[in-house]
Amino acid sequence: MYYLRTARAFLFAAPLVVAAGFGAEAQDNPAFYRDVETKYIFGFTEGSGIGLEGEKEFSLETVARMGKRDGRYWASETKLEYEFTPNQYVQFELGPLVSTHVIKGVTDLDDRNQLAMSGIFGEVRYLLLDRGPSSPLAITLSAEPEWHRIDETSGARVKNFGLELKVNADLELIKNRLYLGSNLLYEPEATRDPDGIGAGWEKESTGGISGAVSYRVLPSVFIGAELWYLRHYEGAWFNTFTGDAFFLGPTAYVQLGRKVFMTAAWNVQIHGRDVDEPGSTLNLAEFSRQRGKLKLAVEF
Amino acid sequence: MIGINAKNVFALLLLAASFLPGSLPACAQQTATVTISVKNHRFQPAQIEAPAKVPIELHVKNLDPSPMEFESVSLRVEKVVAGNSEGIIRLRPLDPGSYSFFDDFNQSTNGVLVVR
Numbered sequence: 367m368y369y370l371r372t373a374r375a376f377l378f379a380a381p382l383v384v385a386a387g388f389g390a391e392a393q394d395n396p397a398f399y400r401d402v403e404t405k406y407i408f409g410f411t412e413g414s415g416i417g418l419e420g421e422k423e424f425s426l427e428t429v430a431r432m433g434k435r436d437g438r439y440w441a442s443e444t445k446l447e448y449e450f451t452p453n454q455y456v457q458f459e460l461g462p463l464v465s466t467h468v469i470k471g472v473t474d475l476d477d478r479n480q481l482a483m484s485g486i487f488g489e490v491r492y493l494l495l496d497r498g499p500s501s502p503l504a505i506t507l508s509a510e511p512e513w514h515r516i517d518e519t520s521g522a523r524v525k526n527f528g529l530e531l532k533v534n535a536d537l538e539l540i541k542n543r544l545y546l547g548s549n550l551l552y553e554p555e556a557t558r559d560p561d562g563i564g565a566g567w568e569k570e571s572t573g574g575i576s577g578a579v580s581y582r583v584l585p586s587v588f589i590g591a592e593l594w595y596l597r598h599y600e601g602a603w604f605n606t607f608t609g610d611a612f613f614l615g616p617t618a619y620v621q622l623g624r625k626v627f628m629t630a631a632w633n634v635q636i637h638g639r640d641v642d643e644p645g646s647t648l649n650l651a652e653f654s655r656q657r658g659k660l661k662l663a664v665e666f
Numbered sequence: 667m668i669g670i671n672a673k674n675v676f677a678l679l680l681l682a683a684s685f686l687p688g689s690l691p692a693c694a695q696q697t698a699t700v701t702i703s704v705k706n707h708r709f710q711p712a713q714i715e716a717p718a719k720v721p722i723e724l725h726v727k728n729l730d731p732s733p734m735e736f737e738s739v740s741l742r743v744e745k746v747v748a749g750n751s752e753g754i755i756r757l758r759p760l761d762p763g764s765y766s767f768f769d770d771f772n773q774s775t776n777g778v779l780v781v782r
Contacts, residue, residue: 400739400766400768401738401739401740401766402739403739416742417742418737418738418739418742418743418744419742419743419744420743420744420745421744451742454741454742454743454757454758455758497740498740498760498761498763499761499762499763499764499765499781500761500762500763501761624770624773
């Protein structure tokens with residue numbers, strides 16, 4: 367567990383150390399608290415921002431999942447992401463995926479230690495409701511098709527297609543300082559014969575809702591917290607419930623330079639149910655004990 | 667009977683897209699033209715005005731020899747304007763209110779667009 371504590375400490379201490387240098391000059395001068403793009407200030411929860419027309423961005427975004435019922439479990443997926451905003455309503459993203467798996471002694475999973483190109487993804491985001499001087503609420507719809515050649519959980523070779531559909535909403539409570547965010551998630555997936563028994567396409571779906579709060583403690587730093595509730599089903603249309611989980615954790619966003627920012631989040635599963643394991647207080651079949659997110663982006 | 671094929675799906679998507687904000691050609695609505703200059707790293711005037719609910723064409727004249735980057739999160743645009751030249755920025759129809767902007771290359775250069 368030492369490496370987990372060290373990673374967590376680094377994730378949240380580094381932004382604050384970097385940001386400390388920006389704080390003294392800013393004080394409460396409103397000129398320093400400019401309007402902000404909300405997309406990345408809520409951690410795993412995505413805000414409504416779609417970028418600025420003409421803006422392009424390259425980023426590395428890693429999501430890591432840690433801990434199963436037993437043994438040692440680490441799985442991560444990194445998006446090498448190119449993002450662009452062609453007009454004031456729509457944003458596109460695309461790129462390859464790279465995954466790592468370190469699995470040892472976990473029930474129902476093969477031991478594995480691998481790094482692989484795991485797939486590709488694309489995303490289109492459409493700004494449905496615009497924030498304005500008279501409306502603090504903004505809503506964006508997003509659709510993210512994905513193709514995986516490596517299973518996200520087990521690291522095994524698969525043929526998998528998924529479509530992550532989200533509603534991203536955020537509300538400005540104090541101008542340029544305090545925001546509430548929320549996501550609605552529906553993600554159907556299909557995996558061809560994942561167990562190698564000639565079973566054809568196996569379908570599953572995940573639904574979820576999140577709530578997040580983010581406060582701008584310095585002009586270049588947001589700190590917050592988020593809560594996610596996720597439900598997993600067999601079948602693409604929420605057919606058979608298999609389990610759920612609550613995740614809770616802190617978030618941080620730091621503007622490192624004029625065109626560079628990072629965002630970090632750490633979620634811990636605080637409660638869950640596994641239908642196959644009555645009486646369980648965590649769901650470690652479909653979800654992990656903890657998950658972390660780290661993104662570093664450069665705009666140009 | 668209409669079969670489900672790529673052509674029909676594409677036609678449906680085009681039809682759906684035509685109902686989305688931002689899909690209307692600019693010529694379908696009256697466009698307001700607003701001009702602002704940048705000289706000695708200051709917007710002149712620092713406050714400009716435009717009518718609400720119509721597309722806006724913002725002409726940014728950079729009278730300094732160095733480039734500037736017009737940027738605004740609330741207007742959702744950024745554009746680099748070379749020294750001694752003019753950039754044109756097309757804005758969507760806006761609700762009444764104030765929209766701040768600045769020069770990202772010189773962040774003490776601030777201005778505001780007031781939409782009435």
